[in-house]
Structures are given as C-alpha cells and as structure tokens.
Amino acid sequence: MTFSDPFGLLALLGIPAVVALHLLRRRSQRLIVPHLGAWSFLDVEVRGSRISKFRLTWLLLLDVIVAALIGLAAAGPLVRLPIGEQTARHLILLIDDSLSMNAQDIAPSRFAAAKVQASALIAEAGPGDIISIVTFGGVPRLVSDSRADPLPLLLDRTARLEAVKASVALSAGLALCESLVQPDLHPEIHIITDAAFGPEATAESPFPLEWHLLGRSNNNQAVLSVVLQTDASRLTRVFTQIANFGTQAATRMITLETEAGLVESGTVELQPGNALVQVWDLVLRPQWAAVRLIGQDDLPDDDVRYASLAAEQQLRVGLVAKDPALLQRALGALPALEISTIAPAEYRYGMPFDLVVFEQYLPQEWPPGDVLIVDPPIDSLLLPVRDPQPAVGFPQWQKTSLLRGVDPTTVRWGSIAVLEEGQQDWDVELGVGDSPVVLTGVSGSSRLTLVLATLSEGNIREHPFLPLLLSNLVDMARGPSVDQTIGLGEPIPFPSPDLYPIIRLVTPSGLAEEYSALLPDRAPTAREVGLYRAELIDPEGQVRTLYYAVSAGGDPESDIRPRDHEALSEQPSPTTPETGNIPFSLRVPLLALACVVLLLEAWLAWR
Amino acid sequence: MWFARTSRESSPRSRTEPSQEPAVAGLRLDSGVYRQLDRLQLTASRFLRGRGVGSRASFRRKPAIEFREHRKYVPGDDLRFIDWKASARHEHYFLRQGEQPKEASIYLVIDCSGSMRWGHPPKSRAQLLLAAALGYVALSQGDRLTVLPVGGDPWQNPWGPISGKGQVPGLLHFLFGLEFASQVPLEQAILQALQPVSPPGLVLILSDLMGVSHLSDLLARLPAPTWDVVVIHMLHPSEIVPTQHGNWELVDIETGSSANYDIDSDAVARYAARIAAWKSAMELECVEHRALYISCTSDERLEPDLLGHLRALDILRPT
Numbered sequence: 071m072t073f074s075d076p077f078g079l080l081a082l083l084g085i086p087a088v089v090a091l092h093l094l095r096r097r098s099q100r101l102i103v104p105h106l107g108a109w110s111f112l113d114v115e116v117r118g119s120r121i122s123k124f125r126l127t128w129l130l131l132l133d134v135i136v137a138a139l140i141g142l143a144a145a146g147p148l149v150r151l152p153i154g155e156q157t158a159r160h161l162i163l164l165i166d167d168s169l170s171m172n173a174q175d176i177a178p179s180r181f182a183a184a185k186v187q188a189s190a191l192i193a194e195a196g197p198g199d200i201i202s203i204v205t206f207g208g209v210p211r212l213v214s215d216s217r218a219d220p221l222p223l224l225l226d227r228t229a230r231l232e233a234v235k236a237s238v239a240l241s242a243g244l245a246l247c248e249s250l251v252q253p254d255l256h257p258e259i260h261i262i263t264d265a266a267f268g269p270e271a272t273a274e275s276p277f278p279l280e281w282h283l284l285g286r287s288n289n290n291q292a293v294l295s296v297v298l299q300t301d302a303s304r305l306t307r308v309f310t311q312i313a314n315f316g317t318q319a320a321t322r323m324i325t326l327e328t329e330a331g332l333v334e335s336g337t338v339e340l341q342p343g344n345a346l347v348q349v350w351d352l353v354l355r356p357q358w359a360a361v362r363l364i365g366q367d368d369l370p371d372d373d374v375r376y377a378s379l380a381a382e383q384q385l386r387v388g389l390v391a392k393d394p395a396l397l398q399r400a401l402g403a404l405p406a407l408e409i410s411t412i413a414p415a416e417y418r419y420g421m422p423f424d425l426v427v428f429e430q431y432l433p434q435e436w437p438p439g440d441v442l443i444v445d446p447p448i449d450s451l452l453l454p455v456r457d458p459q460p461a462v463g464f465p466q467w468q469k470t471s472l473l474r475g476v477d478p479t480t481v482r483w484g485s486i487a488v489l490e491e492g493q494q495d496w497d498v499e500l501g502v503g504d505s506p507v508v509l510t511g512v513s514g515s516s517r518l519t520l521v522l523a524t525l526s527e528g529n530i531r532e533h534p535f536l537p538l539l540l541s542n543l544v545d546m547a548r549g550p551s552v553d554q555t556i557g558l559g560e561p562i563p564f565p566s567p568d569l570y571p572i573i574r575l576v577t578p579s580g581l582a583e584e585y586s587a588l589l590p591d592r593a594p595t596a597r598e599v600g601l602y603r604a605e606l607i608d609p610e611g612q613v614r615t616l617y618y619a620v621s622a623g624g625d626p627e628s629d630i631r632p633r634d635h636e637a638l639s640e641q642p643s644p645t646t647p648e649t650g651n652i653p654f655s656l657r658v659p660l661l662a663l664a665c666v667v668l669l670l671e672a673w674l675a676w677r
Numbered sequence: 678m679w680f681a682r683t684s685r686e687s688s689p690r691s692r693t694e695p696s697q698e699p700a701v702a703g704l705r706l707d708s709g710v711y712r713q714l715d716r717l718q719l720t721a722s723r724f725l726r727g728r729g730v731g732s733r734a735s736f737r738r739k740p741a742i743e744f745r746e747h748r749k750y751v752p753g754d755d756l757r758f759i760d761w762k763a764s765a766r767h768e769h770y771f772l773r774q775g776e777q778p779k780e781a782s783i784y785l786v787i788d789c790s791g792s793m794r795w796g797h798p799p800k801s802r803a804q805l806l807l808a809a810a811l812g813y814v815a816l817s818q819g820d821r822l823t824v825l826p827v828g829g830d831p832w833q834n835p836w837g838p839i840s841g842k843g844q845v846p847g848l849l850h851f852l853f854g855l856e857f858a859s860q861v862p863l864e865q866a867i868l869q870a871l872q873p874v875s876p877p878g879l880v881l882i883l884s885d886l887m888g889v890s891h892l893s894d895l896l897a898r899l900p901a902p903t904w905d906v907v908v909i910h911m912l913h914p915s916e917i918v919p920t921q922h923g924n925w926e927l928v929d930i931e932t933g934s935s936a937n938y939d940i941d942s943d944a945v946a947r948y949a950a951r952i953a954a955w956k957s958a959m960e961l962e963c964v965e966h967r968a969l970y971i972s973c974t975s976d977e978r979l980e981p982d983l984l985g986h987l988r989a990l991d992i993l994r995p996t
Contacts, residue, residue: 101926104792104916105887106929111951112938127939140769 071149074655078144086138092130115350132671139407143660148653158198160255162247163188163228166263168207169234169558169622170630171490173264175287175368183284184262184419188228191260192221202250203228206243207235208559212250234559236627238263240271248275268626269593278653283632285368288317291340292372292628296361296555296621298379306352307587310361310375311533314340315629323364324348328356355379358617369630377555378616384408385548389646390417391429396525397444400537404544422610425547427540429525438609441576442540442548444521446487454492458485458524463503471546472499472510472519476538483507483630484527489520491570496520508539512550515609517544558622561593562602570606576600596620704802706809710980714748714810717984718818718878719783728776749772771962782813782838783822783876787855790828791931794857796913798806804883804911805852807983811881812848814993816841821878824848825853827866828884835870841894859931863888864895871899871963879905885912892959896966906968907992911960913975918949 075080103109165188172179188203195201199568200223203213213231214224244259251257259275262282294311321342326334334350348361348437359376367373382488389397389411401409410423414431427442446453461483467473478500486505489496500508509520521539523530530536556562564573564585573585578600585594596602602618706714747763750770760773763813785808793801808824815822816839824838834850863884871880880899887890899906920939928935938944957970963970969990977983987993 099923100935101921101927101928102795104795104930106927106932106934106936107888108916109948110935111947112940112944129923161684255753432987555920584761626870667710 071147071656074146074148075388076145078146079141080142081144082138084141085134086234088133088137089130092127093607094132102553121511128674129349129671132230132667135183136667136671139660139664139667140486141662143657147656147660149656150653158196158200158255158462160200160202160250160252160257161191161195162202162204162250162257162259163191164206164243164247164259164263165213165228165231165259166207166238166261167205167231167233168235168266169233169236169371169627170266171207172371173266173285173287173290173369175285175289175630179233180264180284181231181361184282185228185231187262187282187284189225190224192228194343200252200255202247204243204246204250205231205235205325206239206246207233208237208239210243210246212246215250217252232597234622236559236624237621238267238271238556240273244273244275244279248277251277266626266630270553271633280618285630286632287368287630289320290315290367290369290372290628290630291320291322291365292369292456292623293361293363293375293621294345294372294624294628295648296359296377298356298359298377300355300379304655306355306379308350308352308359308360308361310347310348310350311345312340312361312363313345313625314342315631316367317342320365320367325362325364326350327360327362328352328354329358330354330356333359334532350456358619359620360601369623369628371558371599372621372628374599374600375555375621375623376619377621378619379602386410386422386424387543388412388417388421388423388517389429390414390431390433391444392431393525394429396531396536397427397429400485400540401544403537404541407544420537425544436518437512438515440517440519440543442519442521442543444518444536445523445525447463448487453488455493455522456488456490458487458522459505461485461486461502461505461507461523461528463625464506465500465502467500467508468498470499472507472539472542474538474542476542478502478507478535481530481533481535482528483523484530485524487522487524489522494518501671517546556596556620557624558596558599558620560596562596562618562620564593564604565606570608572607574605574607576604577600681939689877699716704809706806706813706849707759710810711813713980713984717780717814717988718805718996719811719814720991720994731817740777740851744773748774751812760833772926781820782865782876783811783820784871784878784880785815785822785824786880786882786884787824787826787852788863788882788884789826789833789857789881790853790863790887795930796975798914798931798975799857800885800911800913801814801855801857803973803975803977803979805855806979807909807911808883809852810984811987812852813845813891813976816844816848818996821876822848825850825867825870827870828861828863835967845879845892852892864892867895868898877903879907881907883909883911885916886910886959889959892962892968896962896968899966899968901967906963906966907971908959908963908968909971909973910956911975912952915960917974919945949992 079611094224127624163414165184167181173178173180176183192201201216201221203215203224205213214227216224219227243597247259257277258280260280260282261273262284264285265281265283291312291314294313295309296523297309299307299309300312308326312324319339321337321339322339324336325332332351335482338346338348340346356379358376360374360376363373365373384406387401387410389401389409390413391397391411392414394411398409398411401407412421416435416594417431417616419433419435419437423437423439425440425442426437427444428446429444430447432443432446432452436452443453446455448455448457465478465481465483467476467478483502486502486507491507494511494513496506496509496511498506498509502505505522507521507523511518511520521536525531562575564570571586574582575585575594576582578598583594596618604616604619605620606614606616608614707857747760748771749760750772754772758772758774760771764770771870785803787808791801793804793810812822812824819840821838822844823839825835826833833855836848838845839922863886886908896906919940922942922945924937926935941960958968959974969992971986971990971992973983973986984993
C-alpha cells in the first residue's frame with residue numbers, strides 16, 4: 071500500500087487528541103447519589119476525586135477508530151487490486167521507432183525485439199481488451215487501433231513499422247496516448263523503447279507506465295554531420311563531425327567519397343564521449359559527398375553520411391532594351407548567366423529564356439517564366455502607364471526575397487511612372503510616398519516584376535539598387551535549392567509542380583519512381599540512407615538533375631546509450647512487478663467507514 | 678461520545694447535582710385533599726394504651742355509664758356497678774361494663790437526612806406532603822401528635838405533643854421549615870427521639886432508609902402491641918432503577934465521599950436487584966416485628982396514590 075499524500079498521516083495526531091478529550095470529559099463527569107454504599111458491590115475503579123487511570127470504553131474505542139480512519143483517509147492510501155479476468159483493459163503500446171532502435175546490440179535489432187515484445191503483449195490481450203499502437207519517433211502517430219482496425223490489420227501494421235525517425239517525442243506520444251484512453255476501461259500504457267533519449271525527454275502521465283527497455287549498448291561511433299562549402303574560387307571545403315558514444319576509445323577508418331569515387335581515406339582515433347571535426351579541401355565542385363566510417367559498431371546506419379550540392383545551372387537571360395548598357399552591366403556581374411541582348415524589333419514570343427528583361431519596351435504578350443519590366447513605355451496596351459511624376463515622400467517596402475539586401479532609403483528617385491488600373495493584379499513591393507515603384511504579379515505562366523522608376527533620373531544608375539534587385543530576381547528564377555542533407559524519415563522537398571510537373575526519383579537501392587503534378591502526394595519520405603537522384607522535367611521537357619542526400623543518425627539519435635527511465639517520470643514505474651494490478655484509492659471507503667462508525671456510535675449512545 | 682448525552686439532556690451536570698429546588702416551594706394541601714382527610718382517621722391498635730379521653734375505642738373495659746357488656750363479678754369489683762336486674766335473673770352477679778373513648782399518641786418520624794434532598798423533585802417534597810396529611814388527620818381526630826425530625830445534623834427539636842385541629846397551621850409551618858442535611862444513624866436517632874416520650878402509640882416512620890441495613894434493633898425496641906409501627910419507605914424512581922451509564926465519579930450526597938465506577942447495563946441490573954432484595958429484607962423484618970411496611974416512590978401523587986396505599990393497608994380508614 072502506498073500513500074498519495076503521506077503528510078496526511080499527520081492527521082493521526084487526532085487520536086491522542088480524542089483520548090485527551092475523553093479524559094477531560096471523564097474528569098467533569100460527577101454524579102451525586104443518595105447513598106454511595108448502594109454501589110459498593112461494584113468493583114471500584116479508582117478511589118479518589120479525580121480520574122487517574124485510563125480505561126478503554128466502547129465510546130473511546132469507536133472514537134479512536136473514527137480518528138484513525140479519517141487520518142488514514144487524509145493520507146490517500148492506494149492499494150493495487152488484482153484485475154479480474156472479466157476486467158477489460160485498454161492496452162496502449164507506445165513504440166519507439168527512432169533510428170537508435172536499429173541498434174544491433176541485441177539480435178537482430180532493438181526494433182525487431184520491440185515488435186516481438188509488442189506482439190507478445192497483443193497476444194496476451196483478452197477478448198474485451200482494446201489495443202492501440204502508437205509510435206513516438208519524430209511526430210507521434212497512431213499506427214492502428216483495434217476499435218477501428220481488425221486484429222490482423224493491426225498486427226500487419228505493427229509488423230511493417232520501421233525505425234527511421236531522427237528524433238523522439240515522448241511527451242507528445244504520452245499525450246496522444248492519454249487522448250486515446252477509453253474512459254470505462256483500465257488503461258495500461260506500455261513503453262517499448264531503448265530509452266536513448268535526449269535530456270529534454272520527460273515521461274509524465276496520469277496513468278501508470280510500464281517500461282520495456284531494450285538494449286544496453288555502449289559501442290557506437292557516428293558521423294554526425296557533413297557540410298559542403300563552395301566559394302568563388304571553385305574550391306569545395308568538406309566539414310564533418312565524428313563522435314564516439316561508447317565507453318571505450320575506438321579507432322575507425324574514415325573515407326570521403328564523391329561522384330568521382332574515393333577521394334580521401336584515413337584513420338581516426340575517437341576517445342569515449344568525445345567528438346572531433348575533420349575538414350577536407352577539394353579542388354573540384356562535387357554534386358555530392360559521403361563520409362563513411364569503416365568498421366563495426368552497434369548502429370551501422372549512422373556510420374555514413376551524405377551531403378549534396380545543387381548543380382550549378384546556366385540561367386538563360388534575354389535582355390530586350392532600347393538602352394541595354396546599364397542592365398547589361400548589372401547582369402554581367404552575376405555568375406552563371408547566359409545573357410542574350412536583343413533589340414526590341416528583333417524580339418519574338420517564345421524565345422527560350424528563363425528570365426526576360428524588358429527596358430522601355432513591352433511585347434504583345436507576356437513570355438512564360440520570369441519577366442522583369444524596367445521603365446515601361448506609356449503607349450503599351452499590355453501595361454497601361456501614364457507619364458512619370460516626380461517622386462515625393464519616403465520609401466516603404468516589403469521585406470521579401472526580391473528586396474533582400476536592398477536599402478531603398480539611399481536611392482534618390484527621379485520621376486516615377488503612374489500605373490493605371492487594369493485587369494492585372496499587382497503587389498506593391500516598394501513605394502515612395504503614394505507612388506508604387508516596384509511591383510510583382512502573375513499573369514498566366516509568367517511571373518512579372520515591374521520597376522516604374524525612370525532610370526535616367528536620380529542616382530539609380532550609380533546606386534546598387536538595380537544590381538541587387540536583379541541578383542535576387544535571378545536567384546528566384548534559378549529555382550529551389552536543395553538542402554545538403556535530409557534526415558531519414560523526413561519528406562523529400564520537391565520543387566513546385568508548376569516549374570517541374572514531372573519528377574523521376576531513383577532511390578539509393580535503385581528503385582525508380584515517377585511523380586507527376588497530378589498526383590496528390592508529391593512529397594515522398596526518405597526511407598533509405600544514401601543519395602536519391604531526382605530528374606526534374608520542366609514543361610518544355612528539359613531535364614535538370616538533383617541529388618538529395620539522405621543520412622541517418624546525428625545527435626542525439628546516435629547516442630544509443632539508454633537513459634535511466636525512472637528519472638524520466640516522477641512516479642516509479644516498475645517494469646514487471648504488479649503487472650495486472652489496478653491502483654485503487656481507499657480514501658472514499660475509509661471516509662464512508664468512518665461515517666458508519668459514527669452512526670453506530672450515535673446509535674449506541676442513543677440506546 | 679460526548680455529544681450523545683448532551684443531545685438527550687440539556688445539562689449533564691444538572692443531573693448529577695443535588696436538587697437546589699426548595700422542598701417547601703409551593704407546598705400546600707389542596708382544599709379537596711382537606712375534605713378527604715376530614716373523613717379519614719388513622720387506624721391504631723385497640724391495645725394501645727391511651728391517655729385521657731379521646732375519640733378512639735379501647736379494649737380496656739371498666740364500669741362506665743355507657744353500657745357495652747356484662748361480666749361476672751369477681752371479688753374486689755366495685756359493687757356500685759353491679760347490675761342487679763340482670764343478676765336477679767341468673768345465679769351469678771354481673772357487673773355492667775362500658776367503653777371509655779381514649780386518645781392515641783401519634784409519632785410522625787421525619788427522616789431529615791441529606792439523602793431526602795435527592796431527586797427531581799426531591800423526595801422530601803412527597804415526604805412532607807404525606808406527613809402533613811397524616812398530621813392533619815391525627816389532629817382532626819383528636820390524637821396527640823408528636824413530630825420527630827430525625828437523621829439530620831444539626832439536631833432539630835421535636836414538635837408536640839399537640840392535639841386539636843387548631844394546631845394544623847403550626848404543624849404545617851413546622852414541617853415545611855425542616856432542614857435536610859447530613860446524616861446520623863437513623864435507628865439510633867429514632868430511639869433517641871422516642872425515649873423521653875413515655876406513652877406508646879402509633880409511630881409513622883417516613884424515610885428512604887438509606888444507610889439502614891436492617892430495622893430489627895429499632896423494631897425490637899418498639900414491640901407490638903404496645904407500639905404500632907408503620908414504616909413508609911419512600912424512594913425516588915431513579916434510586917430503584919438508575920438511568921446513568923458510563924464512567925461516573927459517584928459522590929455521596931450525605932458524606933461527600935466519592936468513588937469511580939464504570940456503570941453498564943449489567944451493573945444497573947445488579948443494582949436494581951440489590952435494591953429490590955434490600956426492600957424485601959426491610960419488609961420481612963417489619964413483618965417479623967408485626968410492623969407495617971409500605972413502599973412508595975416520591976413521584977407518586979398524594980391523592981390518590983399515597984393515601985390510596987394507606988387506605989388499602991387500613992392505616993387510614995373512613996371515620
């Protein structure tokens with residue numbers, strides 16, 4: 071028996087108080103009789119005028135019992151009652167599907183053992199029991215529930231679980247379990263895990279938790295991170311961090327690989343509990359790089375880590391301008407551009423440009439892709455503008471990627487053309503006073519950027535405003551960049567289907583899949599460690615190749631040392647003892663019994 | 678529990694204290710009772726030797742004007758009372774004998790010990806009412822009445838002997854002015870009070886007999902038929918069957934001594950049995966000494982209860 075409020079036992083001090091009250095009462099209980107000798111046949115308890123001997127009476131005994139019952143009730147005693155065969159349970163299995171569960175310190179792996187243990191618990195469930203399977207790796211997820219799924223389906227979904235999540239969310243998982251609890255059943259939450267959590271993990275639940283711990287590994291080394299950095303000199307620097315989560319020093323061979331093959335190799339000595347950083351300089355610009363630890367430890371998944379660089383692609387820019395010198399100079403400062411300067415009379419719709427810049431000229435219709443209009447003419451039907459007006463007021467602008475790094479407050483604006491209202495909707499990115507200067511809009515498949523300032527006035531020609539604006543616009547036109555490393559279990563970030571309606575994806579194991587813009591789910595999950603090769607096909611059929619580097623492990627998942635699970639929760643949660651018991655509070659029964667004794671005492675006194 | 682009795686009684690202490698209610702407060706005999714008492718007289722043995730001339734018949738025959746019966750002449754008889762006419766018709770001489778009415782001596786022994794103050798109302802209240810009624814009957818019938826307050830401390834002088842109905846106010850004043858306190862041995866006190874009284878008579882003892890273990894010594898000193906003794910044993914109902922239960926410190930109202938007892942229902946039953954046995958022993962001793970024993974309780978009314986008892990036992994009878 072335990073007490074939910076042990077300090078309530080102080081209420082037992084009421085027992086001596088009750089005894090004292092009885093003694094005090096007896097001291098004042100005197101009865102005048104006509105002749106004391108008539109009572110002489112009784113044994114005299116104590117001769118004298120005062121009571122000096124304690125004598126237990128029925129009333130005192132009942133009062134002491136009442137005080138003891140109330141004192142015990144105040145302490146909130148809890149007993150664990152055995153669950154009868156007919157008592158239905160709500161069996162909730164909270165399974166850790168984080169990467170550390172792939173550790174092979176128990177054969178074949180911790181996660182395989184976890185699934186075996188889950189199957190055993192499911193097999194022990196009675197016919198009236200409810201079973202819920204919840205995972206708490208990454209984002210907690212309800213895998214299956216016997217209230218909705220038949221048992222074979224529940225078992226099948228449990229068997230298909232994979233430990234690929236890069237983190238754990240124990241508190242959120244317990245919260246999900248609490249929300250699932252069937253109110254009229256006795257809940258049993260079984261946590262099947264290796265307890266390889268970070269320090270932020272806590273396990274607090276109003277229901278008793280039963281821990282099923284797996285693995286006690288102390289031998290794991292991991293590549294925690296790989297970062298590729300390029301500079302203007304075309305050199306690539308590779309940073310990697312390696313850690314030893316074991317209890318003994320380890321010597322491992324480390325290799326660096328790119329698409330060109332093995333680049334570097336060497337031996338590193340890792341002290342227990344320490345991490346070191348390794349840096350390589352490459353004279354080439356690889357599309358991807360992999361750092362690998364050669365050797366054996368308990369978690370092979372985190373012995374290799376990949377990183378990728380977005381392929382540098384030449385951007386085709388068409389400059390259609392009456393006075394192209396200024397814009398040509400600004401575009402020339404940007405790397406990887408293929409600039410074609412075209413006189414307005416020679417421009418034709420459908421020319422293959424990723425970005426078209428119009429200066430003092432407008433075509434009959436907008437070309438597809440990104441379009442920049444600078445200083446538009448006033449006689450165009452496509453974009454109705456009026457004569458420029460002098461700029462009055464202070465600039466105001468939106469903090470968008472288009473104006474990243476631009477400081478419009480130092481620009482001296484000359485005059486600004488006035489845009490008339492038409493069918494086109496525009497978003498004002500920058501304005502001076504009441505006059506919009508930079509606007510963006512979409513027309514069909516064209517993304518329009520409009521600059522209404524007159525280039526020949528003010529200091530725009532000398533100011534970096536226009537080159538920075540062009541640079542941001544070019545970055546936007548280049549399309550999405552690829553993150554260097556994607557965690558195992560995370561979605562692969564495909565670009566917008568407008569730019570690339572069809573994507574062919576080849577997994578590290580060589581499985582090819584094609585994703586169309588028509589498919590509702592264009593965000594496949596990375597389920598393998600390695601390089602996913604994606605072929606992005608634009609509407610014109612041109613193919614662009616990207617590499618998605620998927621890696622496993624990292625801190626804290628690679629730290630597969632189990633944490634003290636009892637320190638996670640305030641209440642001790644034994645693993646095996648008291649299984650099949652239900653806690654029962656004796657507070658209400660004790661108070662009810664005290665009331666019954668009081669009634670009995672009142673009845674005896676009345677008699 | 679401590680609230681148990683408080684819920685049934687307004688004040689537990691008031692029950693344990695002796696009555697502070699004055700015994701004479703509101704004491705009086707109703708006019709209806711007086712009318713009934715006027716038609717009653719105390720029954721005394723004819724063998725009692727009366728003094729003077731009263732209204733009671735006597736077995737002592739002597740020549741008298743009022744004829745009652747004849748008897749044979751024996752030498753020494755006064756010749757003046759020979760009935761010559763009757764003697765002429767027989768062979769013997771006969772004397773004319775008459776009955777000489779006499780007065781009886783009535784002794785009202787009032788137990789003034791402290792135990793008579795006990796109870797609600799106190800036992801002394803019923804005791805004094807009964808004594809007043811008996812005294813009134815005695816005076817109205819021409820008996821010589823003496824009131825003997827005994828058992829109290831300090832000693833209180835007797836009142837009487839007196840006779841005549843005109844002494845009734847004085848009787849009531851004396852009775853209702855008696856004080857009840859302390860205790861002296863009752864038997865000794867009665868004998869001490871009766872010793873200077875020479876003429877035997879009817880002794881009416883009104884007492885609770887508390888502390889009296891037996892009456893033999895007393896009754897042996899008052900033998901029948903010289904003395905006619907009536908013991909009116911008056912107890913409070915709570916003295917016969919107590920209602921208290923639990924642990925009590927019992928304090929003797931007369932001596933102030935105390936003892937602690939655990940009174941349960943078994944103890945109460947044993948107490949009641951002992952009281953009943955004690956009363957039976959008192960009655961047996963009275964029977965052995967040809968005295969009358971009457972048991973009554975202080976909660977009984979004077980009329981018809983108490984006087985009814987006396988009429989039933991022929992202590993009071995119609996004139």
